Amino acid sequence: MNHPFIVALDFSSMEEVKTFLQPFQNETLFVKVGMELYYQEGPAMIAYLKEQGHQIFLDLKLHDIPNTVKQAMKGLSRLGVDLVNVHAAGGTKMMEAALEGLEAGRETGKKRPRCIAVTQLTSTSEQMLHDQLLIERSMEETVLHYASLAKESGLDGVVCSAKEVPFIREHFGEAFLTVTPGIRFATDEKNDQIRVVTPFRAKQLGASAIVVGRSITKAANPYEAYQQLKREWNGREEK
Numbered sequence: 001m002n003h004p005f006i007v008a009l010d011f012s013s014m015e016e017v018k019t020f021l022q023p024f025q026n027e028t029l030f031v032k033v034g035m036e037l038y039y040q041e042g043p044a045m046i047a048y049l050k051e052q053g054h055q056i057f058l059d060l061k062l063h064d065i066p067n068t069v070k071q072a073m074k075g076l077s078r079l080g081v082d083l084v085n086v087h088a089a090g091g092t093k094m095m096e097a098a099l100e101g102l103e104a105g106r107e108t109g110k111k112r113p114r115c116i117a118v119t120q121l122t123s124t125s126e127q128m129l130h131d132q133l134l135i136e137r138s139m140e141e142t143v144l145h146y147a148s149l150a151k152e153s154g155l156d157g158v159v160c161s162a163k164e165v166p167f168i169r170e171h172f173g174e175a176f177l178t179v180t181p182g183i184r185f186a187t188d189e190k191n192d193q194i195r196v197v198t199p200f201r202a203k204q205l206g207a208s209a210i211v212v213g214r215s216i217t218k219a220a221n222p223y224e225a226y227q228q229l230k231r232e233w234n235g236r237e238e239k
């Protein structure tokens with residue numbers, strides 16, 4: 001991806017976002033707006049971030065019947081964001097419907113937003129897969145299978161842990177996006193994440209992009225944490 005660092009703006013108001021972005025005035029960012037922020041501030045938040053020149057991943061993880069997802073995606077496509085996502089667990093018909101909706105709502109003369117599918121959340125462990133979701137296969141096999149459904153449906157890539165990137169690359173090639181959250185610096189708390197990787201290691205494993213929230217947003221100096229992220233991605237792990 002032309003911009004491999006996606007900053008998760010997990011805030012609940014536009015004011016908090018503006019305060020957070022202040023030190024970044026000279027940087028063009030790729031930001032992620034998720035459920036917390038979008039459900040409070042809606043399309044106005046997207047319009048503001050676009051005005052500031054940032055690229056936007058609208059992470060609402062759609063998962064519903066195909067028609068509902070299609071109609072929802074049609075509306076989201078009109079916002080002119082760069083990237084959206086669905087849960088691969090919704091199946092191929094749902095993912096195809098998502099693409100139809102995005103195509104139907106796209107701005108004239110512009111490409112539709114790219115669409116990726118969440119394989120297994122980075123907060124899910126292999127134990128949870130077996131005990132709670134009753135999936136008997138390994139995490140790797142499960143992620144690969146969900147990625148194959150996404151590929152078959154025509155999606156642009158997947159959300160997975162960087163741990164699973166090498167074998168997704170092996171099967172689906174370089175052009176199929178692997179967007180990887182669950183990123184932590186070596187000294188950070190994992191919090192609720194399970195399949196965690198450092199920015200340095202994510203690059204080594206071949207991730208197309210990393211999604212980073214709390215390691216930046218909760219850092220004592222978010223601007224400096226963002227610079228550290230870039231340094232690690234470019235080859236220097238910091239302990």
Ligand SMILES: O=C(O)c1cc(=O)[nH]c(=O)n1[C@@H]1O[C@H](COP(=O)(O)O)[C@@H](O)[C@H]1O
Binds near residue numbers: 118123183211212
């Ligand atoms: O789709 C996502 O962005 C996503 C998928 C996933 O499997 N795991 C995951 O953490 N995310 C998102 O990535 C961000 C990670 O935030 P931090 O754990 O604070 O870095 C959050 O906004 C999550 O909603």
